[in-house]
Amino acid sequence: RIMASTIGASNVSVTAAQLAQQPNWIVVDNHVLDIAKFASIHPGGAHVFANFRAGANDATAAFFALHTTDVLRKYIPRLRVGVLEGAQANDAPSSRDFVNPVGLAPSERPGYATSPYYNASHAAFRKVVRKFTQTEIRDEALANDVTGKAPSSEMFEKLGAHGYLALRLGPSPVLAAVYPGPLPGGIKASEYDYFHELIVAEELATLGTPGYADGIGGGLSIGLPPVAMFGTDALRRKVLPEVLSGKKKICLAISEAGAGSDVANIGCKAELSEDGRHFVVTGAKKWITNGMFADYFTTAVRTSGPGMGGITLLLIERSEGVSTRLIKSMYSSSAGTAYVLFDHVRVPVENVLGKVGQGFKCIMFNFNHERWVMCATIVAYSRVLL
Numbered sequence: 008r009i010m011a012s013t014i015g016a017s018n019v020s021v022t023a024a025q026l027a028q029q030p031n032w033i034v035v036d037n038h039v040l041d042i043a044k045f046a047s048i049h050p051g052g053a054h055v056f057a058n059f060r061a062g063a064n065d066a067t068a069a070f071f072a073l074h075t076t077d078v079l080r081k082y083i084p085r086l087r088v089g090v091l092e093g094a095q096a097n098d099a100p101s102s103r104d105f106v107n108p109v110g111l112a113p114s115e116r117p118g119y120a121t122s123p124y125y126n127a128s129h130a131a132f133r134k135v136v137r138k139f140t141q142t143e144i145r146d147e148a149l150a151n152d153v154t155g156k157a158p159s160s161e162m163f164e165k166l167g168a169h170g171y172l173a174l175r176l177g178p179s180p181v182l183a184a185v186y187p188g189p190l191p192g193g194i195k196a197s198e199y200d201y202f203h204e205l206i207v208a209e210e211l212a213t214l215g216t217p218g219y220a221d222g223i224g225g226g227l228s229i230g231l232p233p234v235a236m237f238g239t240d241a242l243r244r245k246v247l248p249e250v251l252s253g254k255k256k257i258c259l260a261i262s263e264a265g266a267g268s269d270v271a272n273i274g275c276k277a278e279l280s281e282d283g284r285h286f287v288v289t290g291a292k293k294w295i296t297n298g299m300f301a302d303y304f305t306t307a308v309r310t311s312g313p314g315m316g317g318i319t320l321l322l323i324e325r326s327e328g329v330s331t332r333l334i335k336s337m338y339s340s341s342a343g344t345a346y347v348l349f350d351h352v353r354v355p356v357e358n359v360l361g362k363v364g365q366g367f368k369c370i371m372f373n374f375n376h377e378r379w380v381m382c383a384t385i386v387a388y389s390r391v392l393l
């Protein structure tokens with residue numbers, strides 16, 4: 008304590024034995040801090056230091072779960088009594104700051120425990136999702152978000168194997184049927200609710216890599232539900248396991264250069280072949296997330312006259328006549344945002360999702376999940392930025 012008050016930001020080397028004798032000393036990122044006076048004015052209360060006094064446990068992870076490097080830098084001159092022997096202390100701005108910024112996770116905000124919307128399964132689920140995100144996804148996310156590289160096949164298959172792609176499908180009446188295995192955290196598909204899905208959005212946002220995060224399932228979360236809900240049994244049996252295992256990728260192709268908000272006005276044409284067995288699709292789609300690496304395109308096509316009644320939803324497989332071109336956008340190209348061109352693509356009539364001429368209804372139904380995911384994601388990223 009004498010050292011702390013007189014020396015301030017000391018560089019003295021502190022041994023483990025010295026540390027063990029000082030109940031008011033804690034270690035954050037190798038800085039040895041004396042919290043004797045500070046503990047009583049700490050906004051979170053003095054009790055939060057209990058497990059870390061005398062260096063009993065390193066406080067670094069707990070510190071960065073709730074603070075940024077700026078906070079550490081602010082207190083070093085006042086509290087540091089030394090640096091852990093043999094270690095290098097670091098107070099430079101760090102990517103760890105994005106791990107869990109202040110106020111990001113409801114689990115760490117007062118009131119979470121009493122929220123009527125969260126139960127024990129949500130708290131347990133968050134822990135599992137956070138660990139997986141930080142240990143299994145983070146490295147590739149940080150690298151690819153900068154380079155614009157698509158998420159690797161290994162990543163997709165890993166996400167599939169651990170049930171993380173199924174999570175992006177959202178709570179759905181068909182989830183239990185199409186994904187029998189337990190979801191991350193041991194949750195049954197029938198118990199997976201929108202608050203679990205909110206947690207997924209929040210934890211992915213902590214990576215601070217929105218392009219990459221959309222790359223690993225953005226297309227799936229909007230493109231696969233129509234197959235699950237409106238596809239024929241045969242189509243579902245083929246496509247769902249392929250996509251949920253990460254072996255194939257899917258996207259939603261609705262928007263066109265002349266029809267964004269105005270979905271009823273899309274122009275991409277699908278004409279029935281003479282033998283009635285195929286639709287022949289010609290047209291272009293714009294801003295298609297994951298389009299660059301998608302194997303399947305859940306596509307709005309015009310099968311008859313103008314307006315919403317002439318629209319059909321069709322699952323188009325990447326095949327002859329399908330080409331994709333990257334659209335540079337404000338976020339990383341690892342999202343695979345594409346301009347998609349269909350040039351006389353032959354699509355089996357069995358690939359109609361729902362009924363011919365009923366596509367607009369299916370699209371509007373599907374937008375509900377997309378809107379929800381967007382709201383959850385935008386709020387989560389806003390918290391990261393704040």
Ligand SMILES: Cc1cc2nc3c(=O)[nH]c(=O)nc-3n(C[C@H](O)[C@H](O)[C@H](O)COP(=O)(O)OP(=O)(O)OC[C@H]3O[C@@H](n4cnc5c(N)ncnc54)[C@H](O)[C@@H]3O)c2cc1C
Nearest residue numbers: 258259260261262264266267268269293294295296336344
């Ligand atoms: C990053 C990104 C990813 C995307 N991913 C996909 C994807 O995977 N699949 C896909 O199909 N599409 C995708 N889109 C396209 C997206 O759905 C469209 O951008 C959106 O529907 C809006 O269409 P638009 O850009 O043509 O804008 P417009 O529809 O032209 O709208 C321009 C402006 O006019 C306003 N406006 C439009 N109509 C009205 C009205 N009637 N009254 C008042 N105001 C109005 C809008 O609010 C907006 O501010 C993506 C877009 C982006 C930016």
